[in-house]
Amino acid sequence: MTSLAGNVNNENGIFRLEANFSPSLWGNIFSNSTRNNQISEKVIEEIEGLKEEVKHMIISTTTTSNDIEQKVHLIDTLERLGIYYHFEKEIEDQLSKMFDQNVIHEEDDLYKIALYFRLFRQHGYPISSGMFLY
Template sequence: MADSDVSKLEANQPEIVRPMGNFLPCMWSDQFCSFSLDKQYANEIEVLKEKVRSMLVAAGGKSAERRHLINTLERLGVSYHFEKEIEDQLENMFSAYDHENNEGYDLKTIGLHFRIFRQHGYKMPSDVFNKFRESNGEFQESTTTDVMGMLSLYEAAHLRTHGDDILDEALVFATTHLQSIVTNLSPTLAKEVVHALKQPLHKGFPF
């Protein structure tokens, strides 16, 4: 079909009239459309980023504290600013993890360490949770009084792989007990537990 024929065909088409929405004016006007990050704020952000970066790579700092910091940055959604530093630190920490004394760590801390390493692709062994099990393989009932520990175990169990029988049991154990105690918790803690039971961290993280 020649271009002239196409033009004639388009000219004969009826005009399409689209209805206009009768929306109310935006309560924020256009102040956010015209917002720009001035130099002062930009400089302050860079100072804070450098401060956090220094905390991540601080020589002599406790590796457990750095793992907690990494978790905080990821939970806040700002870890993308420090991707290289985080990966370098985790690589170094994982290679030395077997030499650390896990006996001094509680369930909350070990659960967090396990989850951080696993979600970054490291083959963290699930037998780190054996210290919280009885000789018959059952998880210690005393752990049920540690709500944050149970929550950490619950979150860690979602990174189980084929053959992680310990974590299969841990997920059932932690889920059952968290569901049974949620009504007895403070409103803030209950809200955190309910949210975790509905959507575990691993299912919401962009890893």
């Protein structure tokens, strides 16, 4: 149960209500929790290792259209997760190679064409919407 009591600030005569709330059922476990704001070195090393693994997945040489398709899905997933900024250079290099290889003309699936189209447009490549007419 709460009770309200008034308090007048003597300096400028402002009346402010003060609440006298009952103690929380949770106590103060959240305010007293000791948070370690520093990430341990082991976790940092693990993160860096995973970043390197993803970089290798992005820059791996691909020859088949299935490999290119998987790489495009990986790039799309990284962007949707919001972690693409860790791999911006690698993504730009791969998209540039794909754009130069004209991979979008080899596709006949509307989903794949739309995915390529969106990624190329999103990264500033001049691609015509005429791709959807074929």
